[in-house]
Amino acid sequence: MTNRRGPNFELRALLTEAGWTQEALARAVNTLGAEIGAILRYDRTAVAHWLSGTQPRHPVPQLTAEALTRRIGRPVTPEAAGFPDCARDTGPADPIAGFGALCRTDTDAARRSLLHQRPYRVADAVAPAAPAHPVPGGPLGARTETTASLHDAVVFFAASIETHGGRHARGALGAYLADDVVPLLGAALPQRQRREVLVLAARLAFLLARMYEDGLLHGAAQRYYTHAHRLAAEAGDRTTWSVVVRAMSSQAHRLGHLPSALQLADAAHRAARSSPPAQQAYVQAQLAVVLGASGDRRGALTALGRAERAAEQAPRSAVPFESYPPAALLFQTSAALESLGDLQGALAALRRAAGERAASDVRGRALSQARFGQLLLRGGRLDEACAAWSGFLSARERLRSGEADRAVREMRQALAPYRNRKPAADLLARTAHGR
Template sequence: MAKGEANEGLARLVAEADVTLAQLATAINRAGVEARVTVKCDKSNVSHWLAGTNPRPKTQALIVEALSRRLGRQVTHGEAGFPAPKEAPKGRSTLEELTDLGRQGMDLSRRGVLGAGLYSVALSVPGWQDVLGRLEALHSGRAGRIGLAEVELVSQMTEKISELDDQFGGRHARPMAGAFMVNTVTGYLRADGSEEAQKAMRSAAADLCYLTGYMAVDEGLHGLAQKYYVKALELAGAADDHLTYCTTLRGMSVQAVDLGHGADALRLAEAAAAASPKAGPRMFAFLRGQQAHAAAQDGDKSAALRYMREAEAAMDRAESRGKPLGSYDPSSLNYHTAQVRYELGDVHGSIDAMKESNKLRFSVYRRNDVRMRSILAERQLQVGHLEEAVKTWHEALDHYPLVHSGRADERIANMRSLIRPHLRHQGAADLFERSETMKPGTV
């Protein structure tokens, strides 16, 4: 498109999407909030772009994503009348891409840049047959030979990082995972070893990628999280590891539903369930609970209730709590019950289920405790129970100083906004004053 000429490509897409200029501006702003990109767009901006003014590159990416979401398909920059973005060099291997992701995570000064990684609803997710047993041949840079001892090292380190994440949030734990990925794991993935050891190492690396993606979600780095999740899928397929493949797809569904993309969340949750035909009762509940939440957000009440009944029945069949699969336990099941009820309009029922979830949650999950108590308090306030909400928020604040989590920060900031209109109430005023001493970066 020549400078000053009307952008016919963008105009066609706006017409196809059947949106007003104001609606498109709102969708672009929402995508910017998710990506932590500062953009304040209104219908006059859209009008200028249609007339031929080129938005900044970061805004172009938001426009393309907003239109992709509206149309339910991938929109390209060229289709929207924008120059193609700079692409990564072609022919890069999974390990090269994984090393770059790890290095980015190690560089704390780039966190603001990474925040611009935009969540994509049109992300191409590799299917099980696409990744099964496939990983690029690694002929150069081999780092000795590995055995099951090295696999155990990676597994134990991943577990320790996960424990730190549960207790303190992902803000400090994720850079540790990135450093371990670059300095140790990628070398092991290049090393010689028996077929058993190499497959087990790929499986362990997939677990670490999944965890690192989950921690990126916790920081609000959603585009970065998607990249880690895709690497986890690729490595899980190369290891013939159905469990990690399904768990990762479910994690991607959780990310989507938390961002409000119900249709995308349901697609990913159903893909996870389809890829796990031999799931035991706990795994079955793990998958069905997420399908229920996604279906409820997508507006399919009958499917949501059916999935929820199936999840509850599967948990009843699970022999014992033991070591929860992916942290899925009765507390998690009650959380899904709460979310399904809330999405379907039953706020009071959601509060009851959330209370039960909080009661059953293991104490090691401190970060989730802050988030879940904050969600409960928001809903208590929504139904007019101010004093109960204040009490619940105080319980969330008890653990908040020890948690370094973007999602926890957002919940506490939301609490200050919600409680501000009630400051004439002494309890609300005390809560607000206490929270003011706990702003992110000051505790």
């Protein structure tokens, strides 16, 4: 911590406006730390120091501002919270220049921590404007000498996430974007080829966002999702744009920001109306989940029906962004049914999903089994739940995934009341000391 002149009257006024005690602010900052993969243990004493004029180290000013933003319901900057010496991470307004600046930051070891420690910002989780003049949809053109490597990279990194988890090869994708894709975005290309490069760059940015999200670095993921939809909009590609915005809805929902998740899911739904069936199924499945979470039973079931019909019309394919695996749709179906109180339906959907998982989808299988364990335990079926979790732990050993690590913590918490029962005790022992 560093000192500043005089008491922090700005922070005190914001605490009063928020109706928070010093302890409540400390808890909120600690919670936000988890969204950037940091374990923080601040208490009221730390907040008292901030109020007296002590400047906390990065990223605490940004986390404090975001905590107050969420509580008060209007944007609060670190400067407005009385922390004037904070680095800003705003980039150029131009989508290509902004994306290039982000990629350069991500590959600069001295500046990367600023990106990794950036909090998820609810104020930024708003539906952007869809491409105003969309280019007619359809698959991208034939591979050319210019775009062949980009096509290959999309396939490779998409497969890497599912087989190895989002923490695997993340640096490699960041370096590829900075060293190969960004220069290509600035090259003089024919219009059709330029559009393809923009779309492929958007897809690669989306994949890096997914990697960061799976690594529980949600602020960094949000930045890449934002640039992905901006690149898609620059290309006039509403299909890729809607895929990105749908993923942003899923992230917002996962973090507990249901109004943002609903708004983003609805924007993706509207933009995807003329998209191919696979992408429509992907978008409708997320809409069903958030509508179910909001208590709109009829809307959720309607969206699920649309997702299922679209999936039936979609060609079977393993090409990223041009397919939606049946197992993924069933996983979303389970989530929607669970939110509607249909535990048996949710369990049945997960059982079907297990039979549909590709052998290479290690991450999807692991997270499905972890979720299966949670639902089985809720139904009072401890032995079956432990069997599902045992399968999850076996798959998890092959992954570098923050989501899988989080699922282990949730499993241990759920099993704690049953620690004297042998199946539960075996799993708790198996995962002791971070194993």
